[in-house]
Amino acid sequence: MNPAELSASLLAIVSAMLERRGATQTLTIDDVALERPRNRDHGDWASNIAMKLAKPLGSSPRDIAAEVTAELESVAGVASVSIAGPGFINITLDAAAAGEIARTILDQGEVYGRNEGLAGQSINLEFVSANPTGPLHIGHTRWAALGDSLARVLRASGATIATEFYINDAGNQMDNFGASILAAARGLETPENGYPGQYIADLASRVVQLEPNLLILADDEALAVARETGYRLQLGEIQASLERFNVHFDVWFSERELHAIDQATGQSAIDSAIDRLRVQGHVFDADDAVWVKTTDFGDDKDRVIRRGNGIFTYFAADAAYYLSKSDRGYTHKIYLLGADHHGYVHRLKALAGSAGDDPERDIEVLIGQLVSINGARLSKRAGNIIELNDLQAWLGTDALRYSLGRYPADSPLTLDPELLQKRTNDNPVFYVQYAHARTHQVARNAAASGVTREVFDASLLTHETESMLLGILAEFPRVVLQSAELREPHRIARYSEELAGAYHRWYDNCRVTPLGEETVTDTHRTRLWLNDATGIVLRNALGLLGVSAPERM
RNA sequence: GCGCCCGUAGCUCAGCGGAUAGAGCAAUUGACUACGGAUCAAUAGGUCGGGGGUUCAAAUCCCUCCGGGCGCACCA
Known part of the structure; x- marks a missing residue:
């Protein structure tokens, strides 16, 4: 039951x-x-x-x-x-009915918790999408942890899902990036609007190593080489950082694709996107520019999509990108953005509406609050930008993913870097992982004592801590679905802490292996089922968070 | 000025309109010649920012005020 x-x-x-x-x-x-x-x-x-x-x-x-x-x-x-x-x-x-869940969990194993609540949905989930002009910092890291866990939870609930990273590799900032690298390679000051930082110098020396000609090329050519080679290296760094962080993207989408002219039609994806919006009746011309009437969909002003000088705004690429997602068959488009981008929500929704989609149903924009350090906002000027790679070195992937993944995205988060560097056990991830390791220790001891799973009599699970543990185990599939529906993967973390606590209390009260000369009873055997079931659910829960479940610590 | 998010224990934060508001950390006190003490048990700590309203029922929904964060480009 x-x-x-x-x-x-x-x-x-x-x-x-x-x-x-x-x-x-x-x-x-x-x-x-x-x-x-x-x-x-x-x-x-x-x-x-x-x-x-x-x-x-x-x-x-x-x-x-x-x-x-x-x-x-x-x-x-x-x-x-x-x-x-x-x-x-x-x-x-009655105890027998409640205890059946232990058998169910052992039958289902790693599948326990999966459900079909979102079956039939095809979801595109975009997150991080950092400019490829520098390393990922703590803000990106939060979205990486949450986005990846959300993807896992959605998938576990039956949705078809693609995770996507939009690479902003077109536009001025790429030239600024290239110019910064070139200046560093030439031993010059960082140019105006350029990127400062040691990583630029590091990239510059790697670029020179790969492209020894850089220093003798003419400015135009040198800039292109610095930009393209630097881009490739930096993107590689970002990808490697995310892989190390156990975050996987199915699609790396280059903004340049949207600007590229199709030989057959003579048009770019952006050109045709504007045409398509125009057919829907939401595009108009005024003051030499081309506009989208986003106020039809709740925006506070209309937006220019193509400037008087013929150059597209960033919004134009957004439009083409949205249509690309639709064309690729995704019914739901989820964007996970930082609070510093919340001004885009209306215009993104307006894009969906202008394209003939339902802005309420087909596009969702999740706004995550920014991370602050000891109450201070992060800024380059304050010198408190922390990179993903540093955080990972301090905490390790498990503790970092867990500490960023256990809070809802809309909750402001304050971190203390000194505490992070201490690597202390006050991170609840250790509490949960220890519970999992303990289930395996108990299983090892059980095997050594001759306790097997050959008998399962759920009516023997009568202790108060056993009915509590069984109740929590039974809830897992619903917690997974709820996390998916609400787009709140942190619920998995909170659940796993609750489960770990119930397990530790059970462990303190109910022995799986007999003491001393006592004989093995069916109670011991049945408890081993409960022990193993708990281990499975803890592992499944941690898996949804991208955190490992060690068998020993 | 306008818009979005947040305000819950000393700190960091949970809490799909439901019962006596919770956890971790910090504090105090207990439990190992008993499956690993990275654990457990207990104590202490609260005008859920203030004030109205809706409801049988509000930390949760609505209004308003106060405080904090973030946005309000023909930049990307």
Whole structure:
């Protein structure tokens, strides 16, 4: 008996009651979703359906609850039902029914937690998308951790998903980047609007090594070589950093593709994007420029897409890029952006609308708050920019991914770099990983003591800490789906901490291996199932966060 | 000025309109000749920024004020 099955039983009972009372409304499984009561004395699962139906049915919540309770009590696996407070229906399962989840988990293994809640959706998830003109810093790192975990959670919920990194490799900043490298190679000062920093000097020497001619080429040619070679090297650095961080992108999309002229049509993707928006009736000409009427979709002013001098704005590439995603078959386009880009939300939504898509359904822009260091915002001037590579060296991938992944994106995050460098155990990731390692230690000890899994009798799992642990294990698939639906992968981290805590408390109270001369009983054997099931769920949860699950620490 | 996000324990932060608001860290006190003490048990710590409103029920939804972050380009 898992919560989904119990919900289904409850739904049938409540629906029948509605029919008896002649009510016209119908309920879905979501209306009867069960929650785990905060207080253990309230049972294993609780429903607030009686209170929700009180008004439409015109009777008191407790009366409705009583009617439902009478039938719930006869459901197989339900030990007792009680009504509490304003009308909560509290359900306690018998131990055997509750314990079945351990068998289910061992049967399903690494698949346990996956669900089909988002089946049929084809999602493009874009995140990080840093300029290839410098290393990734802590801000990018947060989106990398969250975006990658979100992708895993969406995939686990049945969605087809592609993660995508948009490379801003067109435009002025690439020339500034190239000029900075060239100046460094020539031993000159950083040019105006150039990029400062040691990494430019490092890139310059690598470029010179690869292209020894650089220093004798004419300016134009040298600039191109510095820019292109530097670009290739820097992008390689970014890709390597992300791979080390366990973050994978399915598509690396170059902005240059959008500017490239198709030989057959004589048009670029941007040209045809503007044409397509124009056909939809959202493009107009004014003051020598070409505009998109984004105010039709909630923007506070219309946006220029092509300047009077014929040069496209950045917005034009955005338009072509959005259409590219649609053309490639993605029904949902999710953008994960930093708060410093939230001004783009309206115009991105307007693009979807202008293209004939539904701005509410087809495009989602998730805005993440910026990371601050000891309360100060990050800036080059303040000298407190921290690179992904440094963070990784201090903390390691697991601790870094976990500490960035356990907070919701819209929560402002303050980090203390001194604390990060200490690598202390106050990071909850160690608590969770230790719980996982402990499940394996227990399994090793069990094997050594002759405790096997040849018997599973769930009715023996009667200790208070066992029913608590079973309840949490049973919730995992729903937590995964909820994380996917709400786009909140941090829920997986919070869940794994709760599970680890319940496991540690169980471990303290219930032995898997017998003491001394005691004989092995079915209780020991059955507990080994529970132990192993917990290990599987911890590993699956950590996997969704891109964090390893060590068997020893 | 306008817009978006945030304000919860000393600190960092959880908390899909539900029961007595939680966790970790920090503090105090206990538990190893018992599967690994990277653990567990217990104590202490709160006007959920202030004020209105909706609701059987508000930290959660609405309005307003105060505080903080970030944006308001024919830049990328």
